[in-house]
Amino acid sequence: MNNNSSFWEKQTFLKKADVIIVGAGIVGINAAITLREQSPKSKVIVLERGLLPKGASTRNAGFACFGSMTELIADLKTQNKDEVFNLVEKRWKGLLRLRERVGDENMDYFEHGAYELFASEDLEAFEECQDRILEFNQILKKITGTSEVFQVQRDKAKDYGFKGVQGLIFNQLEGQLHPGKMMQALWTHARSIGVDIITGVEVLGFESGKAGIAVRTANDVIFSGDSVLLATNGFTRRLYPGLAVQPARNQVLITKAVNQLPFKGCFHYQEGYYYFRNVGDRVLLGGGRHLSKLAEETDEFGHTNLIQSALLDLLRNTILPNVEYEIDQWWSGILGVGAQKVPIIKEIENNIFVAVRLGGMGVAIGSLVGEEAAELVLAK
Numbered sequence: 001m002n003n004n005s006s007f008w009e010k011q012t013f014l015k016k017a018d019v020i021i022v023g024a025g026i027v028g029i030n031a032a033i034t035l036r037e038q039s040p041k042s043k044v045i046v047l048e049r050g051l052l053p054k055g056a057s058t059r060n061a062g063f064a065c066f067g068s069m070t071e072l073i074a075d076l077k078t079q080n081k082d083e084v085f086n087l088v089e090k091r092w093k094g095l096l097r098l099r100e101r102v103g104d105e106n107m108d109y110f111e112h113g114a115y116e117l118f119a120s121e122d123l124e125a126f127e128e129c130q131d132r133i134l135e136f137n138q139i140l141k142k143i144t145g146t147s148e149v150f151q152v153q154r155d156k157a158k159d160y161g162f163k164g165v166q167g168l169i170f171n172q173l174e175g176q177l178h179p180g181k182m183m184q185a186l187w188t189h190a191r192s193i194g195v196d197i198i199t200g201v202e203v204l205g206f207e208s209g210k211a212g213i214a215v216r217t218a219n220d221v222i223f224s225g226d227s228v229l230l231a232t233n234g235f236t237r238r239l240y241p242g243l244a245v246q247p248a249r250n251q252v253l254i255t256k257a258v259n260q261l262p263f264k265g266c267f268h269y270q271e272g273y274y275y276f277r278n279v280g281d282r283v284l285l286g287g288g289r290h291l292s293k294l295a296e297e298t299d300e301f302g303h304t305n306l307i308q309s310a311l312l313d314l315l316r317n318t319i320l321p322n323v324e325y326e327i328d329q330w331w332s333g334i335l336g337v338g339a340q341k342v343p344i345i346k347e348i349e350n351n352i353f354v355a356v357r358l359g360g361m362g363v364a365i366g367s368l369v370g371e372e373a374a375e376l377v378l379a380k
C-alpha cells in the first residue's frame with residue numbers, strides 16, 4: 001500500500017491522476033497527448049510495463065497503409081460497404097493526423113507507394129481487382145481527393161526482379177515510416193506537454209472505490225486516478241479475459257544492405273498475410289501467421305521454424321531470387337485482433353475505458369483511436 005513511498009513521492013509521482021493510461025504504444029501516447037491538449041491542467045500518467053513500448057508500436061513494419069484491393073474485397077464479404085470504406089477513411093485521416101503531429105522528417109516518412117503482388121495462382125483475384133478498380137478509385141477519390149489511387153502495373157514485377165509474379169496493383173498514396181523514430185517523437189512530445197510516462201510498471205488490476213480507482217502494479221506500488229484507459233491491445237485479455245480481442249504474434253526479418261536493391265516501396269502479398277518493404281537498401285519481410293494461426297495466437301514474443309522457413313523461402317524464391325543478401329536480424333511483435341476489424345473504444349466499467357483491437361493497421365488508425373478514446377474519457 002505504498003508504505004515504502006516517501007511523503008515527497010506521494011505528493012508528486014504518486015499523486016492522484018485525473019487519468020491513468022495503461023500502455024505507451026501509439027494509442028496510449030496519442031490519448032495522453034489529446035487529454036493534455038484538451039485539458040491542459042489535467043494530470044495524465046502513462047504506465048508502461050516495458051522499458052520501451054513492448055507490444056507492436058516499435059516492432060511493426062512501418063507501412064503507412066490504408067488497404068490493399070484484395071484485403072478490401074475480402075472485407076466486403078463480411079462487412080457492408082459503408083463499414084469497410086469508413087474504416088479506410090479513418091486510416092487515411094489517421095495517417096494525416098500522425099504526419100501532422102510527428103512531422104514526416106522526424107519519422108523517415110516516404111511516399112514511395114505500395115504494391116500488391118499476384119502470382120500465377122492468384123490470377124482470379126487479379127482479375128477481380130481489375131474489374132473493380134474503377135469502382136474503388138471513385139470511392140477513394142472522395143476520401144483522398146486523388147484520382148486513380150489504384151493502378152494496374154503488369155511489367156513492373158520484372159523490373160523489380162520478382163520471380164513468378166504476374167502482375168502488380170500500385171497504390172500511389174501509401175507510404176512507409178520508421179516506427180522507432182515515430183514512437184520516440186511521440187514520447188518526446190507527450191513529455192514536453194506534461195504527460196508523465198513511467199516505464200517498467202506492469203499493471204495487474206484495478207479496484208474502484210469512493211476515492212477513485214486504485215491501480216495495482218507488479219512493483220507493489222499503487223497508483224490512483226479518477227479514470228483509467230487501457231491501451232494494451234494484444235495483452236488486454238490478461239486484464240480483461242472476456243473482451244473480444246486476441247493476441248496475434250507476427251515474426252519479422254531484416255536483411256543487411258543489398259547491393260543495388262531493385263525496388264522501393266511497401267508490398268503486400270496473399271491478402272497482406274505476407275508483407276515486405278525496403279528500409280533504405282535493406283529488405284524487411286514479415287507475416288506468415290496464417291500458416292499456424294493457433295500457435296501464433298499468443299502474446300509471448302518468439303519465433304517458430306515453420307514461419308521462419310516460409311519467410312526465408314519467399315525471400316529466396318520470389319523477392320530476391322537473383323540477388324546476394326544476408327539476414328541481419330529477426331524480431332517479433334504482438335497484434336490485437338478479433339473477428340471484426342473495427343477497434344473497441346468504450347467504457348467497460350465505471351470510469352474504466354479501453355481502446356484496443358487495432359489489427360494490422362495501428363500505424364494508420366492509432367492516432368485517431370487514441371484521440372477518440374481521450375474524448376470519451378473527457379465527455380464522462
Ligand SMILES: Cc1cc2nc3c(=O)[nH]c(=O)nc-3n(C[C@H](O)[C@H](O)[C@H](O)COP(=O)(O)OP(=O)(O)OC[C@H]3O[C@@H](n4cnc5c(N)ncnc54)[C@H](O)[C@@H]3O)c2cc1C
Pocket residue numbers: 022023024025026027028047048049050052053054055056057058059060061062063064065201202203204231232233234235236239249250251252286332333334335336355356357358359360361362363364365366
Ligand atoms: C510485426 C508487426 C508488423 C506490423 N506492421 C504494421 C504496419 O506496417 N502498419 C500498420 O499500420 N500496423 C502494423 N502493425 C500493427 C500496429 O503495429 C499495431 O496495430 C499498433 O502498434 C497497436 O498500437 P497499440 O498502442 O494499440 O498497442 P501496442 O503498441 O502493442 O502497445 C500496448 C502497450 O501496452 C503495454 N502493456 C500491455 N499490458 C500492460 C500492463 N498490464 N501494464 C503496463 N503496460 C502494459 C505493452 O507493453 C505495450 O507497450 C504491425 C504489428 C506487428 C506486430
